[in-house]
Amino acid sequence: MKSTTDLNMVNAYIPGRARMEPATEAMIARRDALLGPAYRLMYEHPLHIVRGEGAWLIDPQGRRYLDVYNNVTSLGHCHPAVSEAICTQVRTLATNTRYLHDTILELAERLLATVQETDLAHLMLTCSGSEANDLAYRIAKVRTGGTGVIVTDTAYHGITDAVSQFSPSLGASVDLGPHVRLVPAPRLYHAEGADLAERFTHDVEAAIADLRRHGIKPAALIVDSLFTSDGILPEPAGLLKGAVDAIKRAGGLFIADEVQPGFGRTGEYMWGFQRHGLSPDIVTMGKPMGNGQPIAGLLASADALAEFGKNSRYFNTFAGNTVSCAAALAVLETIEREKLMQHAAKIGVLLRDGIADLATRHQSIGDVRGAGMFVGVELVLDRASREPDRRRTSQVVNRMRDKGILLSACAQGHNVLKIRPPLILSAEQAGMVINALDEALAETLHDV
Ligand code: PMP
Secondary structure, three states, X not given: OEOOOEHHHOOEOOOOOXXXXXXXXXXXXXXXXXXXXXXXXXXXXXXXXXXXXXXEEEOOOOXXXXXXXXXXXXXXXXXXXXXXXXXXXHHHOOOOOOOOOHHHHHHXXXXXXXXXXXXEEEEEEEOOHHHHHHHHHHHHHHHHOOOEEEEEOXXXXXXXXXXXXXXXXXXXXXXXXXXXXXXOOOOHHHOOOOOXXXXXXXXXXXXXXXXXXXXXXXXXXXXXXXXXXXXXXXXXXXXOHHHHHHHHHOOOEEEEEOOOXXXXXXXXXXXXXXXXXXXXXXXXXXHHHHEOEOOEEEEEEHHHHHHHHHHOOOOOOOOOOHHHHHHHHHHHHHHHHOOHHHHHHHHHHHHXXXXXXXXXXXXXXXXXXXXXXXXXXXXXXXXXXOOEOHHHHHHHHHHHXXXXXEOEEEOOOOOEEEEOOOOOOXXXXXXXXXXXXXXHHHHHOOOO
């Protein structure tokens, strides 16, 4: 089975399309020669960045770009508290999980305290979100004796061999496994009044039945609870409940992929699944966990992990190292100390309201949605048909970059602007995003 969308190409630099400064061209050529053909750069005019500071990225000439896309450095670039924690720890001790050390235990206690309403009981650490999902899938296979995986149609869960097989947004050139079933993401804007919870439950039940018909036992339903590659689909909250019950009834696990919505991004809750009132068997996390330090991992219930732990030895050289754990602890402390969830909720509303206001002037804005500091703006050819305006979306993304505002796009139709600023974004900076978007939409009107 092949997937149909390649989200990696939504906003990629295409060689030869735009004229470039000779210095930039030379750097791209050098990079291509050294790194080979698999890497992609963003934007028609790729950026060379030498420094980061709060919500800003800075190029060699000192030009500042407002970064409203990078949710790795979720507390802002080079946050002093995290930088300090990393430096102190790296000067003291950098070791692995084969020695006793307090920091990893404090980190586990703090993370588990955020999910007290669930059965999640243990923390395991990795270096990337892909590795966390890979490990979650291994655990699910051992626990259930099955291999079947159900994901949404434009989901991204990572790059390992196993995980890329259930990441349809990697595009048609990456095979989906025969044990993988896709269900339509719940697109409220296109639902025409249908009960999305009922439809999603039904689709997951049908996927389970189809797996069984092919002799495949279900292992897991894996969902990014904000559907961030599918187009940022936060509503209706509670929609996943029936589908989660269905996979559990079928003997499979529910894995919440919190790599994007986790660590307070949705404003209301620390984790996206909490907006849906769910109790996952496994929660995977990554990206913002170390504010740039490579740390990721999973929380699992005792029941999910028991069999795996009995039979498998888990050691991962860098994962859980003292420096990464110190960074992750500093991230959690900073979210709390700076009240960043409340801030994300407040500024997220400003962003959404401001962009919704633009929709009164710009017919191409079909829908504005989001939760906390995650905003999606769906651009359409006309509001009646709701047909995606992929070309305009790409033009707006590049025009915004030229105006010094960095964002990107996602969704099956490649037509949803993806705005994902650091949680520290100020009201003034949110205003800059809205004003620039107003201009970019006006300026691209006649290019279409
Ligand atoms: N899951 C989701 C939802 C993601 O968005 C990503 C990364 N974009 C991953 C998993 C993989 O994380 P990583 O790039 O750290 O391997």
